[in-house]
Amino acid sequence: MNQSVSGSGSLLRLIRQGRASTRAELIELTGLARSTVAQRLEVLRARELIVDAGENPSTGGRPPAVFAFNRDAGVVLVADLGVTHCRLAVADLAGRPLAEMAADLAIDAGPEHVLGWVRDRFAELIDRSGRNMAEVRGIGVGVPGPVEFATGQAVHPPIMPGWDDFSIPGWFSRSFDVPVLVDNDVNIMAIGEHWMHWREAAHLLFVKVGSGIGCGVITSGAIHRGAQGAAGDIGHIQVTEREDAICRCGNVGCLEAMAGGTAMARALTNMGIPASTSRDVVRLARGGNREAAMLVREAGRALGKVLAAAVNLFNPAVIVIGGDVAQAHEPLLAGAREELYRRSLPLATRHLRIARSELEDRAGVIGAAVMVIEHILSPAAVDRDLAAG
């Protein structure tokens, strides 16, 4: 392996992170010889991974050349697939969507149908963005169930019939010769929210309260998937000893049976207030329906109990709450804060920030883009690509 190639990826990372934009800064940060840095920069420039960004006139003497990461050195295709909805995008290598769309799409139509439809939309989005398929560097997909990240296969996904053990990367490899990464929808939302709004927070929990409830765990700035890719599945943590809170998982007292949108819609219907989805619950709560508001507040308390346990175990700097139900934010967050502060240790909540998702429906596609970009632009991957010519 060529030595100048082998270190170029690390230099690119420092440039992408905004830690260096001149040769002198790279020499300072890496301790490498001037000639080595120059040689590695030349490799990056020849592949158009960096571009000149003018001169820096502020330092006196001959102004040093300033360079920047070339966010246009390719694009990524991303899909955030929910149970009944999806959002797709083409993004540049900084994770900025160049073209995007949202649509109804039933995940239970099965992988061939769903992915075929997604591929056709990808082609349209590429056209709309003014780019072309040859520029695609990677594909990122989020799905509403547990995923074995290493293989990109959903694992016993209860709400994704037909997807069990189906290889999503294998399917895309028929049409694309690029890395395909798959993760569950909450993890990609956590990555997106963290990347766009909370990058300085090393430890973050992103909680999605929609039809179901899940959590993305960011530790030391990276997503924590756990030993089987099952981390963050907080919807079935027990929050009550009440025997009537029956959950779809077969247990009683689960968080999802108290605070999931589907469970709340059913509870309202049983009270004679027709509701069928989490969006109905939110519409009623925001519209001033007292029963719905009380239910959402009680859901917030149940959520707060689980968050208190999560805070005691994990001590995050930030908790971000997203998903449909979070849009009824006042009673939900009030209930959650109430139990969270009642049951957590003062040391762990002293500086804790609790925030609503800023990206809302777009967290998933942005996170999927970031996931793929971090993978294809990791120092090892860059060095491998450069060595391969």
Place this chain on the structure above:
Amino acid sequence: MNQSVSGSGSLLRLIRQGRASTRAELIELTGLARSTVAQRLEVLRARELIVDAGENPSTGGRPPAVFAFNRDAGVVLVADLGVTHCRLAVADLAGRPLAEMAADLAIDAGPEHVLGWVRDRFAELIDRSGRNMAEVRGIGVGVPGPVEFATGQAVHPPIMPGWDDFSIPGWFSRSFDVPVLVDNDVNIMAIGEHWMHWREAAHLLFVKVGSGIGCGVITSGAIHRGAQGAAGDIGHIQVTEREDAICRCGNVGCLEAMAGGTAMARALTNMGIPASTSRDVVRLARGGNREAAMLVREAGRALGKVLAAAVNLFNPAVIVIGGDVAQAHEPLLAGAREELYRRSLPLATRHLRIARSELEDRAGVIGAAVMVIEHILSPAAVDRDLAAG
């Protein structure tokens, strides 16, 4: 900064990890030029951080020189301070204790008294190990309360009067010019157990069930301390809605109020069975006392509820259970497994291993040694030391 120095720390890490023991292996792993590797190895050899380990005759041709990390290139001093007991050791740079001792020591005697006593014992242990104070490369201390890791200060430690905001590194700096790292006792136990027995498991929870209850969280092979160093404080997670389970923290229904050794001893005393410490509870349970055995089993169930939540959130590969109460392991682990498997998701428990601590009382000193060694032998620290001469 000298280039050959700046990369030596990374080579040392590969050698310490057992990933390379010849020049050819280092060239293969790093992609560096042969001359660069040779130069950096010379620096490590001159400082006695690596030693020759004979030749490797198996590869044919001229046998390559084999080298190894020099575990005798210094020693570390470590102390695991509990509420009423302590354990101290001198360890080599592989974390192997060369001399150690255990003694009664009341943490509430205050920092000056406790640390003065520890320093005197360190001097005796150094003598016993046949080494000398000039060889000390670092000091590691565990304390029974939350610690702000960056400063080495205990933070509002409820059972450590007089230690609040006291700088343990500052105190040792009067006598030693070496890094001093401080962490809470459960974190160092988790590090020790992981390093010695579960290094292949990326994600591990170590639960200490003693007078109180705490948890050390290992993620991606490293301790997760959380935003304020408060991670793992699971003793005050709510496990019951019973109003009579009053905890010392002022809340009701905490895990520690059900399963902590102190709480169980009080419960037995209230039943007319005298017990004052967690060790009494264990002695009674192992001796066939039915009330004690039932109490420990119920404690196990309470622990299992918290572990189920932790497994759903964090999805560890291994849970290790240690501490005094864990020595009554059969009823405790039976109860814990019962609730854990009842309340966790099948995907997360399919390959989960639940084990007792192997190191038991020694987990803390070994973990403290590993914590310090990983710090002083990190690539950046080694490069800095070498550059300083």
